[in-house]
Amino acid sequence: MWSWVAHRVTGVLIFFFLFVHVLDTALVRVSPEAYDDAIDLYKSPLVGFMEYGLVAAVLFHALNGLRVVAVDFWQRGARYQRQMLWVAVGLWALLMAGAAYPVLNHAFRELFGS
Amino acid sequence: MAIDTTRAAGSEFSPDNPAPLIEPPRTRTPHSPRATRTNFELYGWLFMRLSGIVLVILVLGHLLIQLVLDGGVSKISFAFVAGRWASPFWQVWDLAMLWLAMLHGGNGLRTIINDYAQNDDTRFWLKALLYTATVFTVLLGTLVIFTFDPNIR
Ligand code: HEM
Numbered sequence: 001m002w003s004w005v006a007h008r009v010t011g012v013l014i015f016f017f018l019f020v021h022v023l024d025t026a027l028v029r030v031s032p033e034a035y036d037d038a039i040d041l042y043k044s045p046l047v048g049f050m051e052y053g054l055v056a057a058v059l060f061h062a063l064n065g066l067r068v069v070a071v072d073f074w075q076r077g078a079r080y081q082r083q084m085l086w087v088a089v090g091l092w093a094l095l096m097a098g099a100a101y102p103v104l105n106h107a108f109r110e111l112f113g114s
Numbered sequence: 115m116a117i118d119t120t121r122a123a124g125s126e127f128s129p130d131n132p133a134p135l136i137e138p139p140r141t142r143t144p145h146s147p148r149a150t151r152t153n154f155e156l157y158g159w160l161f162m163r164l165s166g167i168v169l170v171i172l173v174l175g176h177l178l179i180q181l182v183l184d185g186g187v188s189k190i191s192f193a194f195v196a197g198r199w200a201s202p203f204w205q206v207w208d209l210a211m212l213w214l215a216m217l218h219g220g221n222g223l224r225t226i227i228n229d230y231a232q233n234d235d236t237r238f239w240l241k242a243l244l245y246t247a248t249v250f251t252v253l254l255g256t257l258v259i260f261t262f263d264p265n266i267r
Contacts, residue, residue, distance in 0.1 A: 008226065011219065011222050011223075012222075012223065012226065014215075014219065015219035015220075015222070015223060018215055018216065018219060018251070019247060019251055022212070022251045022254060022255045022258075023251075023254075025195075025255070025258060026254055026255070026258045028192060028195055028258065028262060028266075029257075029258055029261065029262070029263075029266070031266060031267055032191075032192035032193075032266065032267060035191075035192045035195070036191050036192055039190050039191060042187055042190070043187055043188060043190075048187065051181060051187065055177060055181065058173060058174070058177060059174075062166075062169070062170050062173065062174060065166045065170075066166070066167070066170065068163070068166075069163045069166060069167060072163065073163070099181075099182060102181070102182040102183075102186050103181050103182065103186060103187075105186065106185075106186055106187055106188045
């Protein structure tokens with residue numbers, strides 16, 4: 001139930017981000033400066049933390065999505081759905097911990113210097 | 115509605131004494147939903163799962179390249195984009211990711227609108243907005259990938 005709610009919320013979130021992301025990438029057809037200015041926004045600390053949130057949403061949606069596929073197509077999927085949720089959440093936590101430094105170090109450098 | 119399906123004593127059913135007619139269930143009435151005659155929803159369901167599996171590689175690979183490897187977000191610039199889109203491999207990667215993600219997300223949002231928007235007009239307009247935004251985004255993104263010019267200035 002809650003995994004379903006989270007799957008839904010993250011799906012909508014990613015969709016809205018993707019819409020904006022295609023628009024900002026389209027600036028490469030305007031001029032290099034227009035694109036680089038927009039990307040500078042991505043490099044600000046605040047947006048850096050939002051990116052980490054985006055990574056969290058995508059990772060959860062992807063891992064839980066694979067679990068949904070397994071429940072639907074694997075004969076024993078339904079029986080192990082709960083264990084698979086814990087595997088997905090565990091992998092999510094692991095990957096989030098691993099992503100923290102590479103994704104956030106730029107934001108921290110901006111905030112506190114190198 | 116009491117239809118007597120028991121036999122009156124001593125009276126077998128016969129052409130002169132026919133068994134009572136039982137209406138077949140699921141007879142179509144003016145209130146029945148429109149017959150769809152297609153398996154659209156089945157294919158939509160299958161598409162969500164197949165595209166999801168492919169998107170795991172495309173999207174997580176994309177995040178890895180753009181946000182994690184080689185300095186993360188700090189390396190991204192017009193020059194970086196130009197370098198990647200010089201290769202047909204990354205053009206095809208990004209094009210497939212764009213189309214699959216937009217159709218997957220668009221179809222997902224269609225389901226969500228169907229779930230929550232109960233008023234016919236609201237549902238119609240929300241879907242009109244969704245389809246417009248989806249087609250616009252897919253076409254714009256496709257155009258950008260195909261017409262990208264590293265020497266724009
Ligand atoms: C990264 C790989 C992804 C996987 C494995 C995945 C998997 C899935 C699956 C299996 C469903 C169907 C759930 C169901 O029918 O109950 C689904 C729904 C959905 N997905 Fe994804 N997806 C992925 C990426 C995305 C992306 C990039 C977006 C946004 C553009 C997105 C947006 C949605 C939405 C809005 C739904 C509908 C949620 C609902 O009906 O509750 N997904 N996803």
